[in-house]
Amino acid sequence: MVKFTKNVAVALVVLAMSASTASSQSTDYVLNTASTGGTYHPVGTAISTLSKIKLLPTEKFSLTAVNSAGSGANVQALGAGTADFAILQGLYGSYAATGTGPISAPQPNIRSITMLWQNVEQFLLSNEYVNTGTVGDLVAVKGMAIGMGKQNSGTLGSNTVLMGGLGVDIDSDYDLVFAGYGPTVDALANGQAVGAGMPSGPPTGAITKLMASNEGKFTILNVTAEQATAMDGGRKLWVPYTIAAGTYPGQTSDVSTIAQPNFLAVNESVDEEHVYLLTKALYENLGFLQAIHPATNAMAIEKSVGGLPVPLHAGALRYYLEMGLDIPADLIAAE
Structure with a gap:
């Protein structure tokens, strides 16, 4: 019995040493x-x-x-x-x-x-306010209700930076709707907001829902090269991205936007x-x-x-x- 115990003890020591060696x-x-x-x-x-x-x-x-x-x-x-x-x-x-x-x-x-x-920047606006079809149209709706993300969210943070590059202080220039993507598109559909910024990987379910149930009422805005440079602000972070035609219901042409990695x-x-x-x-x-x-x-x-x-x-x-x-x-x- 003593011999067996000693053998077991020796074996355990050897195993422990082997495990330690493998770990090291x-x-x-x-x-x-x-x-x-x-x-x-x-x-x-x-x-x-x-x-x-x-x-x-x-x-x-x-x-x-x-x-x-x-x-x-x-x-x-x-x-x-x-x-x-x-x-x-x-x-x-x-x-x-x-x-x-x-x-x-x-x-x-x-x-x-x-x-x-990539997080693709997707800016939406009610067609009532679409003029150029670019994010410049968002600059023109200061004072209106816009959904830019929940409070303290990454969405709100990135939208603050991007719109700031276009000269918009979203805190003071918009009546912000602080909400997630589902409630934001509901606010758009109900007329409680006129626009939104919703970065995500397209197709984004909430945007698909909005475009399918509100045909012809909203536009996903383009970002021009000049606007992209201003929004990036020298960070060399956002890169061009194309949302292909047909990604969303009623989207008949490509949308040129930007994305960050x-x-x-x-x-x-x-x-x-x-x-x-x-x-x-x-x-x-x-x-x-x-x-x-x-x-x-x-x-x-x-x-x-x-x-x-x-x-x-x-x-x-x-x-x-x-x-x-x-x-x-x-x-x-x-x-």
Whole structure:
């Protein structure tokens, strides 16, 4: 009995040592996402799952997706070192780079890996007030009821920035309707609001509902190149985007607008080889990601660096150069 106990004890020690050795030979990075009910967390889980299947067995590292309060909290977590990777709204990446908005100081530690999917800016206006068919018509309806998002929402924040670029202070120039997308389109349909800004991935269900039940009454406004430059305000964040004809009921022509990226961010201190291998794995296994969540259907190597607000991590940069991409100078970090 004593002999058996000693053998078991020895075996347990050996197992523990083996586990410790295996653990020390692999790295598990934290990937911050957002709440479990949105898109960030399932996309983050898809990336995490890919890393555990494709990278952990051979390269000895992986990512674990954890939920969070979203982009603002993720910027803080990257700065504090409690997260290594994070999914961020492009605007918050810009805030982090410049120390503006809700971010009190520049965060030079944050680097980008890839654009993930885009938040497409969709501005709607009652046809009664449509003149040019562009967002310039929204400037002309100052004093009227406009839906620009819930209070304290990312939608309200981005609409504040965009309309500010056109000289509109939405807080003082509009009678704001603070509501989500469903109640906003109800307010439009009922005549309680004349316009709205509803960034999302088209087709957006609420807009589809509005256009289907109010044929000929509302227009999705175009954004001209000049307007796009003014709305971006030098951030180099928003990029051109076309909402194809037929995306919405009654939409007979393309709508030219802009979109900002949701992107995968990483701390500069993360190993260059690991970021290189992760970037490579993402683009060599897009079908895997797209099977888990359709938001990643927007990913393509030719779109990978469009609208990124912070410089690329050295590992991601290496992969894109190998793939022959032209990298804008502002995405190459200073030595």
